[in-house]
Amino acid sequence: xxxxxxxxxxxxxxxxEIIKGLDLVVGQxxxxxxxxxxxxxxxxxxxxxxxxxxxQVTAGDILFDGESLLEMAPDERSHxxxxxxxxxxxxxxxxxxxxxxxxxxxxxxxxxxxxxxxxPIPEFRKVLKEKMDLLQMDHGFAGRYLNDGFSGGEKKxxxxxxxxxxxxxxxxxxETDSGLDIDALRTVAEGVNALQGPDLGVLVITHYQxxxxxxxxxxxxxMFSGMIVESGGPELALQLxxxxxxxxxxxxxxxNAVSAATGDS
Amino acid sequence: xxxxIEKGQGEPEFVRAYRxxxxxxxxxxxxxxxxxxxWRRTDIxxxxxxxxxxxxxxxxxxxPPIWLLEPLAGDKHGGxxxxxxxGVEAFLDNELAEKGVVFTDLKTAIRKxxxxxxxxxxxxxxxxxxxxxxxxxxxxxxxxxxYVPKGVVVETPLHSVLWGPGVGNAxxxxxxxxxxxxxxxxxxxxxxxxxxxxxxxxxxxxEVHVGEAANLRFVELQSWGENVWNFTHERARVDRAxxxxxxxxxxxxxxxxxxxxxxxVGEGATxxxxxxxxxxxxxxxxxxTQQNHNAPHTTSDLxxxxxxxxxxxxxxxGMIYVAPGAQKTDGYQANxxxxxxxxxxxxxxxGLEILADDVRCTxxxxxxxxxxxxxxxxxxxxxxxxxxxxxxxxxxxDPIMQRIPFDKVRQRLEQGIVDKLS
Ligand SMILES: Nc1ncnc2c1ncn2[C@@H]1O[C@H](COP(=O)(O)OP(=O)(O)O)[C@@H](O)[C@H]1O
Ligand SMILES: [Mg+2]
Numbered sequence: 001x002x003x004x005x006x007x008x009x010x011x012x013x014x015x016x017e018i019i020k021g022l023d024l025v026v027g028q029x030x031x032x033x034x035x036x037x038x039x040x041x042x043x044x045x046x047x048x049x050x051x052x053x054x055x056q057v058t059a060g061d062i063l064f065d066g067e068s069l070l071e072m073a074p075d076e077r078s079h080x081x082x083x084x085x086x087x088x089x090x091x092x093x094x095x096x097x098x099x100x101x102x103x104x105x106x107x108x109x110x111x112x113x114x115x116x117x118x119x120p121i122p123e124f125r126k127v128l129k130e131k132m133d134l135l136q137m138d139h140g141f142a143g144r145y146l147n148d149g150f151s152g153g154e155k156k157x158x159x160x161x162x163x164x165x166x167x168x169x170x171x172x173x174x175e176t177d178s179g180l181d182i183d184a185l186r187t188v189a190e191g192v193n194a195l196q197g198p199d200l201g202v203l204v205i206t207h208y209q210x211x212x213x214x215x216x217x218x219x220x221x222x223m224f225s226g227m228i229v230e231s232g233g234p235e236l237a238l239q240l241x242x243x244x245x246x247x248x249x250x251x252x253x254x255x256n257a258v259s260a261a262t263g264d265s
Numbered sequence: 266x267x268x269x270i271e272k273g274q275g276e277p278e279f280v281r282a283y284r285x286x287x288x289x290x291x292x293x294x295x296x297x298x299x300x301x302x303x304w305r306r307t308d309i310x311x312x313x314x315x316x317x318x319x320x321x322x323x324x325x326x327x328x329p330p331i332w333l334l335e336p337l338a339g340d341k342h343g344g345x346x347x348x349x350x351x352g353v354e355a356f357l358d359n360e361l362a363e364k365g366v367v368f369t370d371l372k373t374a375i376r377k378x379x380x381x382x383x384x385x386x387x388x389x390x391x392x393x394x395x396x397x398x399x400x401x402x403x404x405x406x407x408x409x410x411x412y413v414p415k416g417v418v419v420e421t422p423l424h425s426v427l428w429g430p431g432v433g434n435a436x437x438x439x440x441x442x443x444x445x446x447x448x449x450x451x452x453x454x455x456x457x458x459x460x461x462x463x464x465x466x467x468x469x470x471x472e473v474h475v476g477e478a479a480n481l482r483f484v485e486l487q488s489w490g491e492n493v494w495n496f497t498h499e500r501a502r503v504d505r506a507x508x509x510x511x512x513x514x515x516x517x518x519x520x521x522x523x524x525x526x527x528x529x530v531g532e533g534a535t536x537x538x539x540x541x542x543x544x545x546x547x548x549x550x551x552x553x554t555q556q557n558h559n560a561p562h563t564t565s566d567l568x569x570x571x572x573x574x575x576x577x578x579x580x581x582x583g584m585i586y587v588a589p590g591a592q593k594t595d596g597y598q599a600n601x602x603x604x605x606x607x608x609x610x611x612x613x614x615x616g617l618e619i620l621a622d623d624v625r626c627t628x629x630x631x632x633x634x635x636x637x638x639x640x641x642x643x644x645x646x647x648x649x650x651x652x653x654x655x656x657x658x659x660x661x662x663d664p665i666m667q668r669i670p671f672d673k674v675r676q677r678l679e680q681g682i683v684d685k686l687s
Contacts, residue, residue, distance in 0.1 A: 095663075103656060
């Protein structure tokens, strides 16, 4: 079974170690929630998994189907089936959603077969329409410049549209719920659920329980100060909802104190 | 410097006088130096000025490639002129000729249409601007005259090509356009040559008159080989309610220094200038633009966008001038540069000189780099690095492409992007 396996991962940004020995396994067909207060390193983990060049893995490993991703470029990780829905998607002015998605699809096809001539345009149009309908998006969206002037909700929906189009095997959703009103949240969650199945493993990063009412996790993990400090079932998310993160801080504050002493934030 | 040319032999008196004045200026002047403000960032001391001879017929000259002669602004041409050192081929749709349209090469124009030529020759560009324009004025052999009579609408686009091969050759060109009142046309001119091993010189003059309520779409493509030293002095004048849509696309030459001016001289005149440039290797492009609002209620809108690779360099220097009394004018000017390598450099210098009080003038100039976060975002979707850069560069140029109403011109520029990035 294809899976994402994170082993004793340490990640630095410049001089600062942000992820400090993290272990996690996400199997296909599973939904994992990763929760934790702001600044605990959730986005750093997401970027490191996707291969952002500013995030250095200093120890440990990331395995996909048993194969290490560490030496792979972000596009190669994408070709294998990794996907990250960004907390803050970047605008690409002058590049339409459609042009971008077609280039991405063709990137995947050519990675499999270097002689591939790309998806024919009529077929691409059909695929794109289907996926936009799934996410209840206006077809005019395809002609807009990627994330350029998009509202918060539109950006998140565009992320899920990309996920739907690229059909990854491991998807990391980084705070896909933040900034969404309840209706938008529901549409996005329905979109994710529609893609959910035995072939897809999902890591949902959030610091609210709210999204988890719609996307039901099999496992919940709590991240604090660069490590996973608690793991459990859905009931853990409910506990966090009721009690907040203070008890985590109290229980695991030691790690915090250590990082404060070494000058980490 | 240019041996063996007799000035203006067998030409009408006004042409001879024009050439003689230019020749005197040429003899009197020194080559522009970086001590002059307009040339401060463009050093031409490596131009081997003593080595050139006017291009002469030679069987060894390669023919222009087929793609260069294909229509760019539509499916077919209303007229086409191909100028090479081996001769000129020209055709004009009969129907247009019957309506009085003139579209012919300069030598034929001097012989057959002197009275039309006299309207425009030397009326807009002063050949005595500098030594290079003087050279063009004195010697221009390669040129085009386009004349569109009053009220005539030329539906099919006109196309001319100056093909300039041959190391050591000098090309002097002169484009002359006269649009009478209420006329309309689309005209595409391209300068091109193969890249060869040794210097070629081109100096050109472009003079354009857009009469009252006339309308001209004028596309100039600069696809010189990367051994060409290219100098042009261009000025267009737009009369009352006239419209000029002027598009520049530059990918070629070793060095280009281009002066382009637009004079809005009648109320309601509109001039739009759109520039695309992409430099690589050791190319150096210097575009000097000027938008002159000489009458009230005139509108100008300039957007130049350029990308730079390798050790190349670009300079854009722009000026909006609003004359006293030219109230209610609207002038816009923007230059955007995308620097793709550490060693490339873009200079962008906007300028305003406003002598009227009720005007709206805005300008902007930027020099930026590709944002690595954008590249990461695209790569995270499975787009390889090179493709990601290409998408970002294409996106950068999109606002210019949006201003070009001709699919095939856009495709040519897009091909330019792909070639430069590969
Ligand atoms: N680009 C960066 N440069 C330096 N420090 C960073 C950068 N990104 C994040 N950090 C630091 O890393 C820590 C974790 O941040 P982040 O991963 O964004 O947390 P979360 O997503 O859990 O809110 C924070 O202390 C933050 O200040
Ligand atoms: Mg975050």
